[in-house]
Amino acid sequence: MGILYSEPICQAAYQNNFGEVWRWVREDNNYVNIQDSFNGDTPLICACRRGHLKIVSFLLRRNADVNAKNQKERTCLHYAVRKRFTFIDYLLIVILMPVLLIGYFLMVSKTKQNENLVKLLLRAGADVNAVDSAGCTALHYACEMKNQNIVPLLLDAQADPMLKNKVRWAEGE
Template structure:
């Protein structure tokens, strides 16, 4: 349809079946191949033989750290970080290794980079920060960790979405509730304010009900109210990422 053909900059990120890098061996140097295959022993041997530039890029601007993160090789990530590689080197889409680890859901690699001081506020070509990636994959523990390390909770990507708006679009109740406790701006809404407001009210109602004395944790009438909301929001919520910012 015309709407699907005019996806937002953010939808170009999220509508992909495989977020891992595609290996074209002609593009890669030995260091990139070893990192992509998780060959920490080989990297160590290479480092002993000669002075290596750990930050050298392949033909598409990806570093060894990018490759290790995309493929979830935590041992290689640890080795490269210990040898003082650059943490925030950018690939061809301005993604840091931290962003790539988050996009590919490599939690061990994510934690190593965050603990080592990777910058959470670098913006990729779509306007996304590491926090956007964590929110999109519904990784609440990493969302919390990024915020504790100074991630900007109000950064908007090129589709106009703050992490809170993205969480709402993903219907991620836990993340929405958590971001609200971290003072995310509930008024930072676009033209779909009605939908956002419904979802916020629904999340807040769930939070209140969890503190209710009712053994089932719900107040009278809540299930009937929640069901129509859940039934009527998917198509409209999906349009949050399918429409371009100027629509």
Template sequence: FFHFHRTALHLACASGHPDVVALLVERKCQLNFFDGDYRTALMKAVQCQNERCVTILLEHGADPNLVDIAGNTALHYATVGSNTSIAEKLLLHHANIEARNKDEFTPFLLAVSKNKQQMVEFLIQKEANVHAVDKSQRTALMLAVHHDSADLVRVLLQQGIDISSEDANGWTAEEYSIFSGLKVSRQLIAEHREEKLNNYLQNKNPGKTFQHELLLVVLT
């Protein structure tokens, strides 16, 4: 692949002219040329949410797994745009759901960091790795807490993310919530921890409620 400024195909995708895209593709233009930021025409079509252009490019063999200057794929762009329909098309054409950009963000982690709940739920449905961590070893739960996204915290806790995981600085998601003064997120995590402990104790010793109460005192 070559590094060029924008081609006619880039411009047609960016301005939303699927008929022009179809004409250029039929005339065997190069689908995977990069512009100055190493973005392909497919990335531009996704970024501008021109789904018809995206469809034409994919059906003619555009590569969804090429990366731009920041390591983002077309699926990363779909994530930022919160466009699940385009994301679905990319995945059907073998886009890598676990692709990582230079910050080690998968599309799933990027969706969490941008507070794109619909996209997060879509990627969970598509079996994205909810336990992925970024280059600072932050989990999706830490990112959701950091960005004060209580609704996403609820969604992620339901996925069984380990609340005891530590980032590169040794911080847990609960510590993020404490130091940032995020009472709702802290409460959700504390309730989740208590529920897990309660379930564990009930399975191990159904009748020993005193041990349960004692452990809750210790943990809180």
């Protein structure tokens, strides 16, 4: 099910309903940067939460603010980097893995889709060093996820590996 948004365009972007997103933007282009009243997500952030590349690309072409922040101070790049496989993705991978490596290719495809989403946002000018309310950047989340494909992309885009977040580690950890 996921998140319920108060703004219809945000809900449409989250649910990958391109026709509905297009309809709202056609009505008024200002909808591309509208923020949901509950958590401050923009349609671009909503689409990035779920990895909807077509909607992200469309919103960026309509000049969506790639550096807009929600109430947690996160940008769309924070969510694009944190995008994980869905339960259905995992299930299909596990079931199809023994069948001619179809599961493996599905996993590679999903990972590549996430990589393309991050590349698209970086090309659009996403602030690679934007910090959220926990002091984390996209690089922090990519490292936390052990994403070996995304980390080099962020570093190539000048992500600062020296930025510290607000997490305090105990002695010896």
